[in-house]
Amino acid sequence: MNDSLERLKKLQQRIQTACFAAGRQPQEVSLLAVSKRQPPEKIRVFNELGLSAFGENQLQEALEKQSGLSDLDLQWHFIGTVQSNKTRALAENFDWVQSVDRQKTLVRLSAQRPQHLGPLNVCLQVNIDREPQKAGASPEDILKLAETAAKLDNISLRGLMALPRMTDIEAEQHISFRNVKILFEDLKSAGHDVDTLSMGMSADLEVAISEGSTMVRIGTDLLGKRKI
Numbered sequence: 001m002n003d004s005l006e007r008l009k010k011l012q013q014r015i016q017t018a019c020f021a022a023g024r025q026p027q028e029v030s031l032l033a034v035s036k037r038q039p040p041e042k043i044r045v046f047n048e049l050g051l052s053a054f055g056e057n058q059l060q061e062a063l064e065k066q067s068g069l070s071d072l073d074l075q076w077h078f079i080g081t082v083q084s085n086k087t088r089a090l091a092e093n094f095d096w097v098q099s100v101d102r103q104k105t106l107v108r109l110s111a112q113r114p115q116h117l118g119p120l121n122v123c124l125q126v127n128i129d130r131e132p133q134k135a136g137a138s139p140e141d142i143l144k145l146a147e148t149a150a151k152l153d154n155i156s157l158r159g160l161m162a163l164p165r166m167t168d169i170e171a172e173q174h175i176s177f178r179n180v181k182i183l184f185e186d187l188k189s190a191g192h193d194v195d196t197l198s199m200g201m202s203a204d205l206e207v208a209i210s211e212g213s214t215m216v217r218i219g220t221d222l223l224g225k226r227k228i
């Protein structure tokens with residue numbers, strides 16, 4: 001518990017420092033705790049410390065944790081690859097899906113979202129550096145996907161999610177995040193009421209915040225090393 005509190009405080013300090021350096025308010029950046037490959041007890045601990053949004057990237061693993069933690073009021077974000085045969089379970093069990101990159105997924109999620117849960121929050125994942133091995137839509141396909149999302153009754157389009165190319169060169173990190181931000185502004189200019197720019201992880205949250213991130217997704221630096 002003490003160790004967890006320590007990590008949380010340190011992380012909040014980093015976020016705050018990055019916000020001030022960028023002339024932004026810390027409240028503009030929310031924290032998604034990425035709990036993939038972490039035991040459910042850790043989610044319980046961080047929920048007690050005040051966090052309620054958790055991100056998972058494997059459906060089965062997430063469903064098991066959800067059932068063991070059903071006494072808590074948590075907000076679940078899916079951040080992994082979406083397989084077509086898993087969309088129903090995602091629509092039924094998650095509050096957000098941040099990794100949508102195809103029309104078909106949007107249509108299925110909307111059709112399969114139970115009415116009583118209200119619209120599913122969706123971010124479009126963009127493959128900003130056009131890496132062949134990586135998930136995400138091409139930047140030029142994002143506007144069309146957003147148009148589709150906007151027409152669907154049970155989808156609430158919230159914004160974009162990106163995982164830029166891994167690099168230690170900070171100037172390159174800036175370019176990638178800046179390109180995501182430009183696309184985000186394009187969505188707004190096209191009339192989409194989006195409020196979420198999900199970018200920045202343990203290693204690059206400062207750069208992401210300086211380029212306009214509104215949600216950082218933190219695993220390692222908050223919950224510690226993951227099980228392999």
Ligand SMILES: *Cc1c(COP(=O)(O)O)cnc(C)c1O
Nearest residue numbers: 034057079201202217218219220
């Ligand atoms: C694992 C993961 C993260 C968290 O990464 P850390 O480096 O552990 O902070 C963030 N986003 C996505 C999509 C992930 O899969």
